[in-house]
Amino acid sequence: MADVTPIRIKRLSKSFDGRKVLDDISLEVTSGENLVVFGRSGTGKSVLLKCAVGLMKPDKGEVFLLGENIFNISTKKLNGIRKRIGFLFQSAALYDSMTVRENLAFPLVRNFRFSEKEINEKVVRALEMVNLAEAIDKMPAELSGGMKKRVGLARGIITQPEIMFYDEPTTGLDPLTSKEISVLIRDLQTELNMTSIVVTHDLICAEIIADRAIFLKDAKVKYEGTIQELVRSDDPFLKNFFSHEILNA
């Protein structure tokens, strides 16, 4: 099974209280590819990511991660798959009763057999990657929003997952840090051949990391292509969207 497509989403639909948020969405991300997802606020980008990892159950449709239909396998098998994926929440979702160190060590301690020394090294290395080595013994409550985001990112990648889902990895970061994080995501892709879906509004970030981009609108994948194609598109909606993005950036 060497050539299996890491992420395959088939005809996914999800509504809340009768309102369709995702309508018959299908997409594939090939091995080592970075897919960027654009969309106005509230269009269902986070919902898409949560359905993709099984945190939310879609009303219809299937999701295949690393070849397995995640809504159709045992919990044990699902956890086996989940050990090989990473997820950065839009809210970072750090465990607020644990220090930064414990947050990062948590998936390692729970799921893998590493010595204490190895865990410590990995934690320090992951924090260095996101430029937060000094925050190691802080509590989440003592961190700024952008710092939380970066700790969340470090926690997501510490297990060196094969697939990574990023929900707005650079929102709330200053332009320079934002660029560094984008480069980090790109490097992870090239060095570890990570496959990922990145939700972002940040065009600079998207330009650095995207192999391909899609645009969600009205619960559908409305546009698809490279960043250049989307930005240069003559479609009035896209023109409007990206001109604002550029002004803001």
Next chain:
Amino acid sequence: MQIPKAITKKRLSFSEKVYNFFVTMSGLTVFTWEFFKQSFFPPFDIAEIKKHMAELGVKTLPIVSMTGFIIGLVMALQSQPVFERLGASDYLPGIVAVSVVRELAPVITALIFAGRVSSGIGAELGSMRVTEQIDAMEVSAVNPFKFLVVTRVIATTLVLPLLTIYVIFLALAGSYLAVILAQNMSYQYYQTAVIDAIHFGDLLPGILKTFVFGYIVGIVGAYKGFTAEGGTEGVGRASTTAVVLSSLLILLFDTILVKLSLLIWPT
């Protein structure tokens, strides 16, 4: 694990409230089933359980100590004149001891424990739920039910009986204080009177039922927190409804268990 979902909106009609009541009951049943299924299989988070037990102890010891001492003191003070009028002062220590051991210490300790701990667990897990920390655990292949719920419920189930035994001793001390304030009784006499009065059939069911109460406090708090939704307001709701529900269930199960224990150990 399939947890039935309650109807969440501001104003509920009567039939919707009844529906939600059954949702809660079946939710608690699912949680109980899941708890017993998961607590017998490794990994056992002994360290986590110990941590929770220590926290629970520290959290409840001061209030429980005060209450324990005062239950005994007040019970004896109140009964003193009545017993004297009946010319039965010598029986006072024994009667107080029996009521403390059989009913007062277990139930009052459990109710205080519910107020302090069920709300705490509800709020803690509730805020972990609404800030997506539970989702984060799940997606990193850690079983949040096992890590968060099972450990806490085991801790409450083990801590409450210990607290109750402690409260019994304090209450007996309180009642001794009341007795020597009112009449001349040696400690020796008091001790013998108490020990003679308390039978095995008093002590055992009194302590055994606190395991059930401790379990109720843990599982109700955990259920309410785990299923919380709707932001900060939902966390508040989880915390308060946990106290109300666990207190009611404690009283309900007290009635059932007392009836049962009288069948098993007739006095």
